[in-house]
Amino acid sequence: MTQYQTVTGTETQLRDGTIKLHGPEAFEAMRKAGRLAAETLDALVPLVQPGVSTAALDDFVREFTLDNGAMPATMGYRGYAHSCCISINQVVCHGIPSERTLKDGDIVNIDVTPLLDGWHGDSSRMYLVGDVPLKARRLVDVTWECLMIGIEQAKPGRHLGDIGAAIQAHAEKHRYGVVREFCGHGLGRLFHDAPEVVHAARAGTGPLLKPGMFFTIEPMINLGKPGVKMLEDGWTAVTRDRSLSAQFEHSIGITEDGCEIFTASPKGLDKPPY
Numbered sequence: 001m002t003q004y005q006t007v008t009g010t011e012t013q014l015r016d017g018t019i020k021l022h023g024p025e026a027f028e029a030m031r032k033a034g035r036l037a038a039e040t041l042d043a044l045v046p047l048v049q050p051g052v053s054t055a056a057l058d059d060f061v062r063e064f065t066l067d068n069g070a071m072p073a074t075m076g077y078r079g080y081a082h083s084c085c086i087s088i089n090q091v092v093c094h095g096i097p098s099e100r101t102l103k104d105g106d107i108v109n110i111d112v113t114p115l116l117d118g119w120h121g122d123s124s125r126m127y128l129v130g131d132v133p134l135k136a137r138r139l140v141d142v143t144w145e146c147l148m149i150g151i152e153q154a155k156p157g158r159h160l161g162d163i164g165a166a167i168q169a170h171a172e173k174h175r176y177g178v179v180r181e182f183c184g185h186g187l188g189r190l191f192h193d194a195p196e197v198v199h200a201a202r203a204g205t206g207p208l209l210k211p212g213m214f215f216t217i218e219p220m221i222n223l224g225k226p227g228v229k230m231l232e233d234g235w236t237a238v239t240r241d242r243s244l245s246a247q248f249e250h251s252i253g254i255t256e257d258g259c260e261i262f263t264a265s266p267k268g269l270d271k272p273p274y
């Protein structure tokens with residue numbers, strides 16, 4: 001049984017499995033946190049070039065976030081020590097910034113999560129490094145379409161499973177694999193909260209969507225099979241078959257008649273080519 005809880009945003013919130021329903025002040029706070037996430041991803045566009053190290057990009061994300069009065073929510077999160085996740089090529093998600101440099105032809109996901117005035121913005125985009133082969137660019141395009149097709153289902157009266165069903169149908173039409181091990185999530189005061197937003201599901205299943213729900217949609221789509229493998233570092237997830245993987249993430253809020261995308265780019269730089 002799904003439990004919903006109406007919150008003001010001023011109370012202490014717990015990860016108690018309830019789905020929080022937020023009011024206008026919380027929407028305003030999420031608009032600010034989401035906008036900062038989008039501005040961070042916008043500011044990264046000129047920096048994502050062959051030769052740059054992912055550690056340098058991480059330093060930029062930290063400085064930009066702090067300069068804007070926020071904290072990267074990933075710093076110190078479950079022992080994670082960095083300001084963002086940077087996932088290159090066959091890395092599905094949670095790539096750890098390092099001295100590794102980007103090279104021509106890489107496809108890269110950067111995932112940022114500013115914590116601003118106690119509210120979380122969570123968004124990621126793909127970046128193309130130099131000349132990227134058509135096959136990889138197609139994967140990136142279809143992954144973006146998967147996110148937007150999922151968002152189209154995000155409105156009152158739909159079930160959460162309608163989002164995953166739409167994403168899965170679109171990805172599999174292109175013979176891509178939808179990653180099952182990682183999901184979207186409720187967020188707001190909390191970074192990772194109920195509900196779990198799966199990206200492969202049956203239509204009509206899962207909780208009903210109601211105004212005031214905040215959650216992410218963040219499909220990870222593989223050029224090959226859907227399976228993933230964890231690396232020894234305990235964070236980095238790679239495709240089991242070592243095929244390329246892409247991901248886009250938005251944070252959204254359900255409104256009376258649809259949804260609001262908190263992390264839309266103010267510059268229209270939501271997807272490559274930038």
Ligand code: MF3
Binds near residue numbers: 113249
């Ligand atoms: N930003 C990721 C998400 O979309 C979470 C990263 S947690 C970390 O949910 F610890 F790996 F950074």
Ligand code: CO
Binds near residue numbers: 122184185216218249
């Ligand atoms: Co997320």
Ligand code: CO
Binds near residue numbers: 113
């Ligand atoms: Co994220």
